[in-house]
Amino acid sequence: MESVLSFCFAVAIAPLLPAVIQKTKAYFAGKQGPPLLINYYTMIKLFRKGSVYSTSTSFVFKLGPVVGFSTSLMMLLYFPMAEVAPLFSFHGDVLILFYLMGLGRFFTILAALDTASPFEGMGAAREAFFSTLAEMTIFAILILFFRLTGSLSFYEFFSGDHVIDLMGEYSALLILVVVGLYVVMLTENSRVPVDDPATHLELTMIHEVMILDHSGPDLALIEMGAWFKLLFYSGFLARLIDPFHVDNVIVNGLLFYAVVTFIYITIGVVESITARYKMPQVPKFILTPFILVFFVIIFSMGVIQ
Amino acid sequence: MDTLFVSIAVILAGGALGLLLYRQFTLMKLVTVVTTAAGCGIGLYYVLPKLLQGTSATASYQWLHTFTLAFTLDSVSLFFLIPIFLIPPLALIYSFHYLENEKKRLRAGVSYFFFSILIASMALVVMSANIITFLLAWELMSLSSFFLVMYDYESRANRKAGYLYFIFAQGGAMLLFAAFALIHSHSGSFDFSSFTAVPEQAKLLIFVLAFLGFGSKAGIFPIHIWLPKAHPAAPSHVSAIMSGVMIKMGIYGIFRIYLLLEPATPAIGQIVLVTGMITGILGVVYALAKQDIKQLLAYSSVENIGIILIGMGIGMMGVSEQNQAMAFFGFAGAFMHVFNHSIFKSLLFMGAGSVLHKAKTKNIEELGGLMKRMPVTGRSFLAGSVAISGLPPFSGFIGEFLIYYGAFQGLTGNQLPFILTILAIISLAVIGGMATACFTKVVGLAFLGEPRTAQADKASESGIAMGAVMAVMALSCLIIGVYPEPFIRLAFSGIQNVSLVSGFNTDSFMLIVTQLSRTALLFIAIFVAVSIFRKILYAKKEIGSGGTWGCGFTQPTVRMQYTGTSYAYEMVEFFNPFVPIKNAYSGIKEIFPGQTTWQSEVTDIAETGYQLYLTTPMLKFISKLKWIQHGHIQLYIGYIIVAIVVLLLFL
16 A cells, blocks of 8 residues: 555656756746746646647657656656555566666657657667666666675665665765766756756757657657656665655655655756766766776675675 | 487478479479478477476487487477477568569579578587587588578679688588597597596687687677678578577587586686677677668677677586576576577568568668558567567567576676676676667668658568568567566476586576566556557547658758668767778868768778788788699699608608
């Protein structure tokens, strides 16, 4: 029951949190910013609309948003949000889940290429490249976590005899992991400094340019998928840094979401004070956390015998 | 055992009948397909129960009164027999509509004949129990496939490709002869079971020789260069079984020689693992860099051989580290991937053949928009692409999951094995990501978007035999991905006779497999639910259609679409200097510039390396010996006499 509620809450709150980023950015720009509920309004607006499809596209174009949304939703089903056991979990689920994310990407890229547009092709190529690099860091983190806990599932990482906890025994190692995961989060969710989600009409972008041709409910599905994905990554990060552990489930949950909100605010801060990198610099930026985590793994050889 | 020989005889009869009946083109195809399929069916009927029970059999015959032809069947041979009997009938059914030119009916008959020899010889390779039998079957396999590659011998490029394959097949066989000769010098027997008598210090050398010999067949880097030449040259159903089944004989050889030698040195596992990583990563990067769809698939085979070798290397390291779980899942993952790859790679080659058949080009930069024009080919190719990228809920993921699982079990070690295991996991992740990039490129450019040429625009769906086979294979990729349990059990029973990992309890892992299957089903359920939800949202709404939004640009042409070269450029450049890109740009010179050209080409470093350091110096040396060839027949006879005298006196 708790798991179901936790999942529903996560799904419900996912559109709210990105508005926090917008608010933060507005604050830095000295503006008032959109209302906190902006994303719900956007969603309702998009759901009411119809769509225009390009004559170049085939059924794959319509498959893209559905697959992308479904894979993001899967992440929330298997991830222990707010320290509550997830709805599903098994030893080895991290592997299939990150590969399912790959499936989502596969169809997003195909949908972009289906439009026969050079812009979307460009975005697709970058998405394919950068996410491969980000995947290296993710697997390095999985290796480290397996080393620390002996498990291969999100739930087991944070429960059982050996727990991943910044306040726990391997805190020194985990600080670098937090940095690494933060960069992966920025990359995978197309945030500054890798990508700029603010406008729809820039050649220099990755994710936004891939979905130029989607409209109406299709676009709503893509947006929701993106919010779920961001919530998953920040939830993952929050589980690492969350210092509060109270016995009361609700209080614990609130504290957890407070940490998540804090992470969203930091994203807003990062977006306000940094500019997007030049494209050739992006691979270096994405590879940095991989080196960090790899370094940590080598360290772990000395720590754990 | 006799049943298997009957099945092989039926397969050979199918080929021979085809050759005899070549005047009646359709009848020939029908007879060959039906007879060969019946033979393969008998084989499968025998193999499957035997494999599940785990029984083994032996047989031996005298040949020419001097040699013994010995055969044995253990679980490993039985497992490899499955793709050998499963894929070729499908490829033959496909060929029913693929070989349509009645003028070439004699050639088609000959091709069918060699096709049946290839199937039979592959079956004999995995059944062999001594050196003589093995090498005979091996050579038969290499030669029959050589003739199959030479189908379109009129084209110079195809002939060159055929000769290159021949050189690599025979060069590899030479290394095998060397390895077996070394073994024979130690054990004094031709029998496989005598291999354990080889002293420990000789094993490493023997294994490396055999590894290179088998590797040239399997396509490990850098002795893979025949694959990207021979596969585009061969007819598509031939490339399908060569890439799907025949190159796995190299993998079988590597595994068999490892089992027979039972080497204790950990170096062997490490060599295999590192070779696997290099082969996998470079294979996929080269695949990404190529625009010829069949060449791309050939490089992707190199990549998948890399994945299989990573699994095998993990297994071997698990054995030397005495980590049973690691060893078991490494080997099982490699076996699973052998099976899966045989299906989806054959499917992809058949899809490529279908495209080539209708659009008359293999270059993906001249294709586009085929999904609408060839719906069956397009959809099956899409399924195959998802599978080969190792993405759930399709079959490719299952093998990779097993290998990952084995590798993660190996993370308890320290020092070198630990570092290598980490690198193996990271390589698998990189290979997965790059494979996604590679196959989104093929599907996205060849099947989606707008056709780039008039030929591609006119393409239509291929014949029903081709479509049906591809659809069946695509469906089986999905089924294996969603219900992996029986297939994983098959892979497990494939290694049950391997004494190094026997007795490993898989019950707890089977629970994980059930969960995997549940996750795949859950995903599909969500996918269906979301699709229905989307349908409801779109009900009774206005759906418009128009051109793609060009950001305000109003005169788009099909040539403005992203090209394969530009799609892959950044990723390929990242792997410079291992994957060198050569660009040629004519430049803009005047105020009103005329036409400019820009050319980009990726050359295989292995190929340029051979040219620079092997063939050119060799040619230089050999051309200095030209004076021996002068055309005077009396002197040639003199050579012969001298040679005989020397042989008689000194040997």
